[in-house]
Amino acid sequence: MSQHDDRTRHTRRPGLTRRQLLQGMGAASTLPLLGGIAPFAIANGSAGRVVVIGGGFGGATAAKYLKRANPAIEVTLVEPAEVFYTCPFSNLFLGGLRDMRSIAHGYDELRDRYGVRVVHSLAEDVDPDGHRVHLANGETLAYDRLVLSPGIDFRWNGLEGYDEAAAELAPHAWKAGAQSELLRRQLEAMDDGGTFVMVAPENPYRCPPGPYERASLVAHYFSQHKPNSKVLILDAKDSFSKQGLFTAGWERLYGDRIEWVGLSDDGRVTRVDAENLEVETEFGTRHRADVLNVIPPQKAGFIAERAGVTDDSGWVPVKPATFESERVRDVYVVGDATVAAPMPKSGFCANNQAKVVAAAIAAELSGRSAPEPYWTNTCYSLIGPEYGISVAGVYRVQEGVIAEVEGAGGLSPADAPDHIRALEAEYAVGWYNAICQDTWGTSV
Amino acid sequence: MILSWRRASTLSIVLLLGGLASTAQAENEFSREQLEVMAGGCASCHGTDGRLAGAVPAIAGRPASLLESRMLAFKADEVEDTTVMNRIAKGFSDEELAALARHFAENPGPQGDVP
Ligand SMILES: Cc1cc2nc3c(=O)[nH]c(=O)nc-3n(C[C@H](O)[C@H](O)[C@H](O)COP(=O)(O)OP(=O)(O)OC[C@H]3O[C@@H](n4cnc5c(N)ncnc54)[C@H](O)[C@@H]3O)c2cc1C
Numbered sequence: 345m346s347q348h349d350d351r352t353r354h355t356r357r358p359g360l361t362r363r364q365l366l367q368g369m370g371a372a373s374t375l376p377l378l379g380g381i382a383p384f385a386i387a388n389g390s391a392g393r394v395v396v397i398g399g400g401f402g403g404a405t406a407a408k409y410l411k412r413a414n415p416a417i418e419v420t421l422v423e424p425a426e427v428f429y430t431c432p433f434s435n436l437f438l439g440g441l442r443d444m445r446s447i448a449h450g451y452d453e454l455r456d457r458y459g460v461r462v463v464h465s466l467a468e469d470v471d472p473d474g475h476r477v478h479l480a481n482g483e484t485l486a487y488d489r490l491v492l493s494p495g496i497d498f499r500w501n502g503l504e505g506y507d508e509a510a511a512e513l514a515p516h517a518w519k520a521g522a523q524s525e526l527l528r529r530q531l532e533a534m535d536d537g538g539t540f541v542m543v544a545p546e547n548p549y550r551c552p553p554g555p556y557e558r559a560s561l562v563a564h565y566f567s568q569h570k571p572n573s574k575v576l577i578l579d580a581k582d583s584f585s586k587q588g589l590f591t592a593g594w595e596r597l598y599g600d601r602i603e604w605v606g607l608s609d610d611g612r613v614t615r616v617d618a619e620n621l622e623v624e625t626e627f628g629t630r631h632r633a634d635v636l637n638v639i640p641p642q643k644a645g646f647i648a649e650r651a652g653v654t655d656d657s658g659w660v661p662v663k664p665a666t667f668e669s670e671r672v673r674d675v676y677v678v679g680d681a682t683v684a685a686p687m688p689k690s691g692f693c694a695n696n697q698a699k700v701v702a703a704a705i706a707a708e709l710s711g712r713s714a715p716e717p718y719w720t721n722t723c724y725s726l727i728g729p730e731y732g733i734s735v736a737g738v739y740r741v742q743e744g745v746i747a748e749v750e751g752a753g754g755l756s757p758a759d760a761p762d763h764i765r766a767l768e769a770e771y772a773v774g775w776y777n778a779i780c781q782d783t784w785g786t787s788v
Numbered sequence: 789m790i791l792s793w794r795r796a797s798t799l800s801i802v803l804l805l806g807g808l809a810s811t812a813q814a815e816n817e818f819s820r821e822q823l824e825v826m827a828g829g830c831a832s833c834h835g836t837d838g839r840l841a842g843a844v845p846a847i848a849g850r851p852a853s854l855l856e857s858r859m860l861a862f863k864a865d866e867v868e869d870t871t872v873m874n875r876i877a878k879g880f881s882d883e884e885l886a887a888l889a890r891h892f893a894e895n896p897g898p899q900g901d902v903p
Pocket of ligand 1: 518
């Protein structure tokens with residue numbers, strides 16, 4: 345649908361006053377001058393320039409919702425890839441339940457319908473004083489506000505022996521795309537009777553329940569095609585997200601096919617020998633894998649460091665109400681790169697944080713104060729194609745920090761009957777379609 | 789009390805009649821900008837503006853009173869076979885749920901049909 349159609353529909357919306365309409369359309373010139381200073385935008389008809397780095401869950405959502413809030417804001421989205429493969433549902437691809445095309449999204453709608461300028465290049469550096477971003481293609485972009493949603497980078501060699509070359513032998517598949525395809529090929533090539541070994545990281549990392557959903561769906565694939573094969577999870581933690589629900593689901597669907605070894609039972613891997621598909625744990629136990637999946641330690645995407653917004657942890661502290669960097673003015677950060685606990689590093693949260701940031705920036709550029717933030721999260725995990733579980737949370741700023749609203753959220757019930765697990769599996773698919781429509785819009 | 793989906797819908801229709809009168813009065817409790825942010829989480833499962841129909845139903849363009857009574861029933865754990873909406877609805881005050889209901893009622897439904 346073209347932008348024109350969309351606007352026509354909006355003007356027909358009942359109950360919308362002319363004033364609301366003008367606000368929605370970002371008629372900057374109708375706004376009063378604040379403190380004698382005209383919003384800089386008026387002169388050239390623009391309501392300000394915003395550069396968004398990263399076209400994943402956080403960045404694509406921020407770009408779209410900035411334009412929705414005020415089409416007069418000039419929004420440039422910088423993302424090297426023309427096709428984005430989502431990590432969500434990449435575990436279904438690994439389990440043989442989806443193809444890669446079904447988790448691929450593009451930027452046409454952001455460009456054609458919402459008027460976002462999309463530049464397919466890598467942001468190499470940020471000059472926060474000069475308010476400029478330098479791209480690998482040689483272009484320099486000036487901004488009034490900068491949004492970073494670069495996701496994660498790996499701490500290569502943070503786990504001894506695991507570097508970029510090792511990832512070609514023992515894939516992480518923790519960014520979806522070529523790595524997911526490599527891991528899937530290895531699973532397909534593995535002889536029946538083999539062992540899939542997964543190395544799971546300590547907190548914090550992208551998608552707390554992700555490793556356990558992956559173990560589940562690899563076990564599903566084995567149960568269909570390689571009945572004598574096993575899954576072994578070596579974990580640097582003693583507990584994990586939705587543990588009770590996962591453990592019960594594993595037993596119910598896969599018997600003893602999946603074995604989990606936690607920190608206290610010498611589950612923490614300290615060295616990887618990718619060439620021999622072997623790992624060594626803290627107390628010297630060696631495990632040989634037939635397929636080895638290493639989920640390495642992580643940090644915010646490198647551009648966050650270049651912008652000067654990270655702290656010693658490697659992640660980005662932000663002001664709770666707006667997600668503006670605590671360290672650098674006019675730079676906002678969303679998604680996995682941030683320290684946003686109790687919100688998890690999920691695509692759902694990145695999408696919700698981006699909407700709050702878009703509203704805050706749009707308000708600020710027009711001289712109004714930002715609306716109160718509201719965030720929600722639901723992380724679905726599929727233990728089998730018809731067996732879904734979830735954890736949810738609603739978040740607000742309380743006493744200056746991000747807090748989970750008491751009495752809300754929580755886990756799927758431990759004693760839910762099969763038809764509820766099946767419903768949650770269905771809703772997981774509904775969620776996936778909706779969040780991808782809301783973020784990239786390529787499915788509608 | 790546990791209501792089945794059908795009972796809850798019947799109840800909603802009854803509430804619909806009583807609900808219309810009160811719809812207009814609280815209209816300006818939250819600014820449009822504020823409502824957009826409050827509704828941000830809804831779109832992550834129901835699509836932008838709540839308009840995506842599928843396994844998770846569209847919520848745009850439905851009568852406000854029906855949406856409101858349904859969300860209050862979720863919040864009170866009165867809808868049978870609920871999976872996640874009871875956990876979400878509990879994160880919002882009754883006034884917020886009412887405002888969200890009016891907000892989505894104003895959006896055109898999935899086919900662009902104005903309610
Ligand atoms: C196996 C797995 C399963 C998951 N399942 C779920 C799930 O079911 N539900 C859920 O909510 N979440 C899930 N997640 C988590 C989800 O993928 C992340 O939380 C989400 O992607 C975070 O969004 P983001 O915008 O921070 O980063 P991303 O979505 O990774 O986007 C970052 C983008 O920034 C770009 N970028 C980075 N640096 C630069 C630069 N310098 N210049 C330009 N562009 C740059 C990258 O190319 C990338 O496209 C899962 C993750 C994994 C690994």
